Amino acid sequence: MNIIETIKKRKSCRTFTPAALKPDDKKDLESYIVENNTGLENEVINFRIIGKTDADKQMKLDYGMIKGQHTYILGTSKSSIDSRVNYGYLMEKVVLKATEINISTCWVGYFDKTYFNEALIENGSEIPSIIIIGYSEDKQSYLDKYVRFLVNASKRQSWEKMFFNYKLKTPLSPEYVKKYSDSLEMVRLAPSSGNTQPWRVFFDDVNNEFHFFKKPISKKYEARGLHDIDMGIALSHFELTSLYNNLSGRWIKLTNENIASIDDLQYIRTWKCE
Ligand SMILES: Cc1cc2nc3c(=O)[nH]c(=O)nc-3n(C[C@H](O)[C@H](O)[C@H](O)COP(=O)(O)O)c2cc1C
Known part of the structure; x- marks a missing residue:
């Protein structure tokens, strides 16, 4: 699949199956993340894949209604415009890599920051957004369709x-x-x-x-x-x-x-x- 096909194929998924990432898929993504950690002006951002189990409490998502989520990718940026731009730039490459290998994604800007105690947030840094990854249910949930309708998700400006x-x-x-x-x-x-x-x-x-x-x-x-x-x-x-x-x-x-x-x-x- 070339990059144009991948970009056209990607869309936000809000209905995930319970299946954890297949080990090969996880390995592919992990190597991609390590090889592509250097962005604009050579700023390095180290993303991590974090899987949560049933025993962990479900994350509160106060915007959007996402179902079945259990695996996340996140890192930290500095609290500056340039660093957040770089975070988006590097993370979207991960999104497109995931799309290419048939892993579904959703960017999430509204999430419970206390949920990820694995991520060490130093002073002056932040988790500006995360992505949820996993495999998409064949059938979109009603709420998934509703969120897409609310934000007119398939439409773009001219x-x-x-x-x-x-x-x-x-x-x-x-x-x-x-x-x-x-x-x-x-x-x-x-x-x-x-x-x-x-x-x-x-x-x-x-x-x-x-x-x-x-x-x-x-x-x-x-x-x-x-x-x-x-x-x-x-x-x-x-x-x-x-x-x-x-x-x-x-x-x-x-x-x-x-x-x-x-x-x-x-x-x-x-x-x-x-
Ligand atoms: C930085 C960013 C933050 C987002 N935050 C959320 C979110 O908190 N909840 C959600 O359901 N979707 C979120 N989205 C997904 C957008 O709603 C979605 O990308 C947009 O509606 C276009 O739809 P598409 O991704 O299917 O093309 C976010 C997207 C981006 C880029």
Whole structure:
């Protein structure tokens, strides 16, 4: 399965079977996590797979209604925008690896932080989000369908609402960005907290750069740092798709003087085409 197929296949699962991860699947994921622990600006985040047994109390999930969950992946980030973006960027790669090997996932930003006493949280660090992993029940629960309905989970905004020309601020079309159209389309299909899709991308056709900005859509999610995670997810989709299409580049962070301030948007990162 190539990355475009994997991104299209992924969707949040909220109805898990009781089966624990098969040892081979667990090994695959664990090696992937170890080999891919270094993200933007070389920040390292070590994720862990944590399985809970029936004897453990069930986790309270105060948003969304997830059933049958028993296995989680989590790590810690610093309490900063950049570090949370990096957490989203690295963890989404794990989500896509899991999807490729038929493990279902759900990002969860609202969870009981005291549940994971295994995770040592140092001062100035946090667990900004977790993912639940496992195998999906054949039949979605009624609540699963209801949550999908509430957040319009299968819908995404159109290109003209999210992707723009940097100079003119006019909407970008797939025809205009040609070879990068897949990369942006895969950003569009990314998961986000409450399906808010806070990414706004501006293409500078003079310098051949894609500038990624965050539009804080929900005050509640922004306060919990979830929109930063959303941005990291978008970066990983863009990068993986570009590399798959043999379009090389790298992430840079421009200084304030070198990036335009645009309305209520917050600058996050730039993909420099090479
Ligand atoms: C950072 C983040 C946090 C999320 N938190 C929750 C959550 O707490 N509970 C939940 O049921 N879904 C959560 N989701 C899943 C989103 O609701 C889901 O990705 C979105 O509705 C799009 O649906 P899809 O993933 O099936 O494409 C979260 C997603 C992200 C990216």
